[in-house]
Amino acid sequence: MTVRRRTAAPALLLLTLAAAGCTSGNETDDTPTTPTPRTSSPPTSKHSGTLTPPELDPEAGEVVAGQRGETRGNASFSYDAGSRGKALIVVVSCRGTGTIKVSVPVLGTDFPLECSTAEPAVTYNQLIMNAAHKAGTVAVTAPSTVTWALTVGRGNAAEQESPTTG
Numbered sequence: 001m002t003v004r005r006r007t008a009a010p011a012l013l014l015l016t017l018a019a020a021g022c023t024s025g026n027e028t029d030d031t032p033t034t035p036t037p038r039t040s041s042p043p044t045s046k047h048s049g050t051l052t053p054p055e056l057d058p059e060a061g062e063v064v065a066g067q068r069g070e071t072r073g074n075a076s077f078s079y080d081a082g083s084r085g086k087a088l089i090v091v092v093s094c095r096g097t098g099t100i101k102v103s104v105p106v107l108g109t110d111f112p113l114e115c116s117t118a119e120p121a122v123t124y125n126q127l128i129m130n131a132a133h134k135a136g137t138v139a140v141t142a143p144s145t146v147t148w149a150l151t152v153g154r155g156n157a158a159e160q161e162s163p164t165t166g
Contacts, residue, residue, distance in 0.1 A: 051120060051149040054091040062089060062155035066138070072147050076139035082154035088132035089153040095120040096146035106136030115146045128157050 051070045056062035065088075066079030082088075088107065094100050094115035103110040104127065113123050132154075142148055 081135040
C-alpha cells in the first residue's frame with residue numbers, strides 16, 4: 001500500500017490498494033497504480049458552525065456517489081455504483097476530540113482520521129482498484145466527542161509522477 005500524506009490540515013491521503021483479498025467473482029487483475037497528489041488543493045468542507053459533506057471537484061471530472069451530512073458517533077450509509085476504471089474517492093471532514101475510523105468493506109480497507117477541535121480535519125482518499133466501481137457502504141466509527149461529514153464519489157485516478165534523477 002502506498003500512502004502519501006500532507007501533514008497540515010486539510011490532509012491529503014492517497015491510497016493504492018494491493019490486490020490481495022480484494023477481488024471477487026471473475027475479477028483477477030487488481031494491479032494497483034501509484035497516484036500522485038493533484039496540483040490543486042483537495043476539496044474541503046465549508047467552514048461554518050456545522051459540518052457539511054466535503055465537496056468534490058467537478059472540473060476534474062469527480063462526481064458524487066453518496067453523502068452523509070453532519071453526524072455524531074457511529075453511522076454507515078450506502079453509495080451508488082459507478083463506471084469501471086474510475087477511482088473511488090472518499091472525502092471526510094471531522095471536528096472534535098478523538099480519532100475516527102472510516103471503513104469501505106467492498107474494498108476491504110479502512111483508514112483513521114485524527115480530528116481537531118479547531119479547524120475541521122479533512123482527508124481526501126483515492127482508492128484505485130477494479131472493485132472500486134461497485135456499489136457499497138461506508139461505515140464510520142467515531143467517539144461521541146467527534147462530529148463528521150463524508151462524501152463518496154468517483155473520478156479519474158491522479159496522474160503518476162515521473163521518477164526524477166538527480
